[in-house]
Amino acid sequence: MAPLLLPLAVLTTIVASNAIHTGLQTISCPLGYFPCGNLSVCLPQPLHCNGIIECENGADEDECADLHGWPNLADWYFYQAQRTDDESKDCLLDVYPEQCTCTGMIVDCEEAGLLTVPAVSSNVINLKLMHNNITTLVDDQFIRYRQLDMLALQNNLIHSITSKAFSGLFQLKKLFLSHNQISVLKPGLFQDLHQLEWLIVDNNLIGSITQKTFVGLKSLFFLYMMNNSLEHIPNICTILPKLNWLDVEGNNLMTIEKKSFQTCSKITVLNLSRNPMNYIHRDQFDHLIALKSLDLDGINIFNIQNRMFKNLGNLSHIYFKRFEYCRYSPHVRSCKPNTDGISSFENLLANIILRVFVWVVAFIICFGNLFVICMRSCITTENRLHTLSIKSLCCADCLMGVYLFFIGAFDMKYLGEYNKNAQQWMESMKCQLIGALAMLSTEVSVMLLTYMTLEKYMCIVFPFTHYRPGKRQTLSTLVSIWIAGFIIAVIPLWNNTTFGNYYGKNGVCFPLYSEQFESLGARGYSTGIFLGLNLLAFIIIVFSYTSMFYSIHRTGTQSAERSLFSREVAIAKRFFFIVFTDALCWIPIFLMKLLSLLEVEIPGTVTSWVVIFILPINSALNPILYTITTASFQEKLKQCLQNQELLGPKKSLTSTTQMSSV
Numbered sequence: 001m002a003p004l005l006l007p008l009a010v011l012t013t014i015v016a017s018n019a020i021h022t023g024l025q026t027i028s029c030p031l032g033y034f035p036c037g038n039l040s041v042c043l044p045q046p047l048h049c050n051g052i053i054e055c056e057n058g059a060d061e062d063e064c065a066d067l068h069g070w071p072n073l074a075d076w077y078f079y080q081a082q083r084t085d086d087e088s089k090d091c092l093l094d095v096y097p098e099q100c101t102c103t104g105m106i107v108d109c110e111e112a113g114l115l116t117v118p119a120v121s122s123n124v125i126n127l128k129l130m131h132n133n134i135t136t137l138v139d140d141q142f143i144r145y146r147q148l149d150m151l152a153l154q155n156n157l158i159h160s161i162t163s164k165a166f167s168g169l170f171q172l173k174k175l176f177l178s179h180n181q182i183s184v185l186k187p188g189l190f191q192d193l194h195q196l197e198w199l200i201v202d203n204n205l206i207g208s209i210t211q212k213t214f215v216g217l218k219s220l221f222f223l224y225m226m227n228n229s230l231e232h233i234p235n236i237c238t239i240l241p242k243l244n245w246l247d248v249e250g251n252n253l254m255t256i257e258k259k260s261f262q263t264c265s266k267i268t269v270l271n272l273s274r275n276p277m278n279y280i281h282r283d284q285f286d287h288l289i290a291l292k293s294l295d296l297d298g299i300n301i302f303n304i305q306n307r308m309f310k311n312l313g314n315l316s317h318i319y320f321k322r323f324e325y326c327r328y329s330p331h332v333r334s335c336k337p338n339t340d341g342i343s344s345f346e347n348l349l350a351n352i353i354l355r356v357f358v359w360v361v362a363f364i365i366c367f368g369n370l371f372v373i374c375m376r377s378c379i380t381t382e383n384r385l386h387t388l389s390i391k392s393l394c395c396a397d398c399l400m401g402v403y404l405f406f407i408g409a410f411d412m413k414y415l416g417e418y419n420k421n422a423q424q425w426m427e428s429m430k431c432q433l434i435g436a437l438a439m440l441s442t443e444v445s446v447m448l449l450t451y452m453t454l455e456k457y458m459c460i461v462f463p464f465t466h467y468r469p470g471k472r473q474t475l476s477t478l479v480s481i482w483i484a485g486f487i488i489a490v491i492p493l494w495n496n497t498t499f500g501n502y503y504g505k506n507g508v509c510f511p512l513y514s515e516q517f518e519s520l521g522a523r524g525y526s527t528g529i530f531l532g533l534n535l536l537a538f539i540i541i542v543f544s545y546t547s548m549f550y551s552i553h554r555t556g557t558q559s560a561e562r563s564l565f566s567r568e569v570a571i572a573k574r575f576f577f578i579v580f581t582d583a584l585c586w587i588p589i590f591l592m593k594l595l596s597l598l599e600v601e602i603p604g605t606v607t608s609w610v611v612i613f614i615l616p617i618n619s620a621l622n623p624i625l626y627t628i629t630t631a632s633f634q635e636k637l638k639q640c641l642q643n644q645e646l647l648g649p650k651k652s653l654t655s656t657t658q659m660s661s662v
Helices: 002-019 070-086 323-328 352-378 384-413 418-426 429-461 471-494 520-558 562-597 604-614 617-628 631-661
Strands: 033-035 042-044 101-103 106-108 126-128 150-152 174-176 198-200 222-224 245-247 269-271 293-295 317-319 334-336
Touching: 323 334, 323 418, 352 384, 352 604, 352 617, 384 429, 384 471, 384 617, 418 429, 429 471, 429 520, 429 617, 471 520, 520 562, 562 604, 562 617
Parallel strands: 106 126, 126 150, 150 174, 174 198, 198 222, 222 245, 245 269, 269 293, 293 317, 317 334
Antiparallel strands: 033 042, 101 106
């Protein structure tokens, strides 16, 4: 029995905590802080339960274990306790199915292949019928079992329950109906279950409930209705005066009426997570004065404000979808999540590696591209139009470095107190403009690479077509690409109704993934860009260089004079690495976008590493691949340096002659 002491202690703690009335906390703390019990000291929320005592009275390390999800533990406890207590007892029942087991007055028919409820002795106290094929429960199905304490019917195929199916179960305390196909709970179904404490009906198809649904359940403590299809919650606490735990996670609740919790003064745990609501009344929780744990995970609360949680003086644990919402419940000891993987309570960039390398990567990108622009401007080349395209590409890539510099700068600005400014930052015009700048850089770079690839493709695969773009055509193409990139970046800023906060979904202001409640306009637009335009450009680049390699190889095998194609071969080989870096950059982004559309949860840590290390790959390596390591550029640079060396002695000789003549 020793292993059961811990669950029993948890159960005892619940009973004790419900019996003791604790007054509202009167200590006022700044946003993001909680009070040290009855001391006039406030500490940041991340210091709660961090293993170090910061409060003199140790209050910061109290109440660390939330009872969130406790029904599963309690279920396990009671199941194991009864199993342990009775496993050595002989069967005390005269009648029970041969495919079932009997211990004491407990009948266990788990996975017995039953199609209907079997007949057992009337003195049974625990009937386990889970994991069978029972489809219906008819009137007076259990009326003989007046001593029945627990009835387990989970994981069957039950789709129909008549209104008097549970008649006569006056002593029943726990009823499990999870994982069935129940769509309706008829009024009066539970009217004889006066002693029922647990009603577990999660993972069914229940679409609606009313006060009449729960008539008779005057002792109900747990109501567990997770993963159904509820669209409305009535004020059920009027019928359920002892309700302590309400879980309606994963239903279809778009909103909750103001009066739904008006008489729910005894509820200590409320789980509303993963419902498609985005609005909560400012006084929705005012009457939940005993509430200790509130789960709002997976909900975008667009109208969130401090007023919503003002009266919840006993609230110790709260769960949000976005960690920045924690600033609106400053008195709560434990607020989760502490981070979204990108940002944390303290910093815009949660990871110290990201905080350092955002500056390193930004410097590498800007230095490399500015160096190429300067050297290309100083060194004259034969193909000036190609040089113009290279400069344009460097300008686009340099904008990515500027974007990273801005992210690093705002990370420094909000150092240590980002949570206070997170929501304001992501909704600000600064974040929108920085995100648009990054989008402009990526899209112009992608389109320029595609244009330069097609140009080289025409020259190598069709060398005798005499197709060479002129100066006017090149200039008009480059200008058109920049205009198109600007339009792509700015469109989401024009209509907030259609696109929402397109760039402000995270602290780095870049829309790499879709959210469950994202507007269709924003989702369609980002999909069109990342899985439409960019994927098409990547396919064109891969196809073009594959064709170039094939054309060069075929021509080289047919001609003994390969020197005519030596320059094209060198360029084609070099461009292979460009394709490889494109794949390194864009394939992870394509996969990330596809997974988000399939509603696969993507950790924020992945997003942050993609933005800092993967997205800028092309911007950092393009100057090296296109310019610095090319033989023609190195030759021109060498000639330029040699001319400077020769020009130096000439200047010295000229000045000496002038001195002697004087």
